[in-house]
Amino acid sequence: MNTTEDTIVALATPSGIGAIGVIRLSGPDAITIAQKVWKGKDLTKQPSHTLHFGRVMDGDMELDEVVASLFVAPRSYTRENVVEISCHGSNYIIEAIIKLFIKNGARAAKAGEFTLRAFLNGQLDLSQAEAVADLIASNSKASQQIALQQLRGGFSNQLSHLREQLVQFASLIELELDFAEEDVEFANRDQLKKLIQEITKVIGSLIQSFELGNAIKNGVNTVIAGRPNAGKSTLLNALLNEERAIVSHIPGTTRDTIEEVLNIKGINFRLVDTAGIREATDTIEQIGVQRTMEKISQSALLLYVFDAAQITPEELAADLQSLQTPGVAMLVVANKIDLLSRKDGKSGSPQDESGINELLSDFRTSGLSDFIGISAKEKQHIDELKQQIYAAAIKENLSGHETLVTNIRHLEALQKTEESLVRVLDGIDGVTSDFLSMDIKQALHYLGEITGAVTTDDLLENIFSKFCIGK
Structure with a gap:
């Protein structure tokens, strides 16, 4: 059972030795407990909102010289009295001060309990509380901006507005049930239909945004x-601009997957370099090829790389057909364009762009997907490839708003809301007011689950248990 009657304490900064550690107290007795040892x-x-220099005392023994930050309710993160003690980052000092606060009436906070109290109060x-966890975990500019936008209430405000409009119609339909014997309609069915269609459109747009939002939050599997x-x-090394993978002219050098993160315009791409796809010559290589196919099926984006100087259009077409995977976008990359010979037979002579494009046109005229020509070894067109990688994964312009x-x-809550609204539309001209009311109430319930207007202890426990202790 959730309660805000006691005072909780925890380390708010990461554990481990550092310059300082911040110990947070929150609750009705936070200031008086701090004063007992101050x-x-x-x-x-x-x-x-004042800072005070002083000492933390355990009886006559001084534990540390500290700075106390004071936040008096309701002007604090939790809307409770909050004291934050900035002490030296010794594990011994931090543990001693926390134990001292517990001895004087506080209790150790559970994971996410400070933010839980901010929600309960x-x-x-x-949804804003969950954005706090996302903001802490953000590892790119884009994921940080999305979490910050949700923390500021952008998502909540949009859903609250939709919910308020539905509540108004639900109230009118409830009123109709009170006058069922009079056979009157207080809720205009045409207006209700128009509203449901508008809300369904917004809900559908939010559902569609998940693919992009999830990619930004968790990175794009590539x-x-x-x-x-x-x-x-060689391409992996060129994209990362470092020698991360072993490069050799011997086929089959990479026998297991290598994973690294590449950031392009604030989006993280989780790059996976895989074993070459061919008939394996030994058991280890066979396992590597199997892992390659598994990784492809789990990815959002596939960079198919081929040797432009060696492969034929027919072989390329066969490879692309075998690698087509539902739900996985594919970007085809022609590598080693620096090795292409001019068609005038002067092998090894400097290549101009027109000559390279003429050679690559043999692949394009074979009815294959468009592709980009690069030299990973010479780092030719790597920046252009990065732009195409970004465009292939992020199909929309990100404004941050x-x-x-x-x-x-x-x-999941939005999908259930949409299903309930579809039932309202299907029955709006034929079913009785009590069935309409039931479907609208279900839609309101699922919308309320997102913002916390509808909660259970199990739901809150599941959400806040994933937070770090001290937040």
């Missing part, structure tokens, strides 16, 4: 695949 100005008489709604010696590992769904819990 030597300095009387904290109970100080205004909110009305400081944040549930597999580099192709035949042995096509230059996959649009609402994107990044949370699977929110997605």
Whole structure:
């Protein structure tokens, strides 16, 4: 059972030795508990949002010189009295101060309990509280911007507005049930139909945004695949601008997957360099090829790399057909364009763009998908490839202002809301008011689950148990 009657304490900074550690107290007795062990100005008489230098005392023994940050309710993160003690980052000192606070009436906080209290006390709604965890876990500019936008209430405000409109019609339909014997309609069915269609359109747009939102939040799974010696590992090194993978002229050098993260325009791409796809010559290589196919099926984007100087259009077409995977976007990369010979027979002479395009046109005229020509070894057109990788994964322009769904819990609630609204539309001209009311109430319920207007202890436990202790 959730309660805010006691005072909780935890380390708010990461554990481990550092310059400082911040210990957070929150609850009705936070200031008085801190005062019991404090030597300095009387904290109970100080205004909110002030800093105070003093000492933490365990009886006559001084534990540390610290700075106390004071936040008086309701002007705090949790809307409770909050004291944050900035002490030296010794594990011994931090543990000693926390134990001292517990001895004087506080208890150890559970995972996410500070943010849970912020939610229970009305400081944040549930989607904003979840955005706190996303903001802490953000590892790119784009994921940070989305989490910040949700923390500021952009998602919540949009859903609250939709819910308010539905509530108004639900109230009118409930009123009709009270006058069932009079056979009157208080809710205009045409207006209700128009509203449901508008809301369904917005809900559908939010559901569609999940693919992009999830990619930004968790990164885009991107597999580099192709035949042995096509230059996959060289390409990985060129994209990362470092020697991450072993490069050799011997086919089959890469026998297991290598994974690295590449950031393009604020989006993380989780690159996976895989074993070459061919008939394996031994058991180990066979396992590597199997893992390659598994990684492709789990990816969002496939970079198929081929040796433009060796492969025929027919072989390329066969490879592309075998690698087509539902739900996986494919970008075809012609590598080793630096080795292409001019058609005038002067092998090894410098290549101009027109000559290279003429040679590559043999592949394009074979009815194959368009592709980009690069030299991973010479790092030719790598920047252009990065732009195409970004465009293939992020199909929309990101302004930072649009609402994107990044949370699977929110997605499921939106899908259930949409299903309920479809039932309302299907029955609006034929079913009785009590059935309409039931479907609208279900839609309101699922929308309420997102923002926390509808909650259960199990739901809150599941969400906040994933937070770090101290947040």
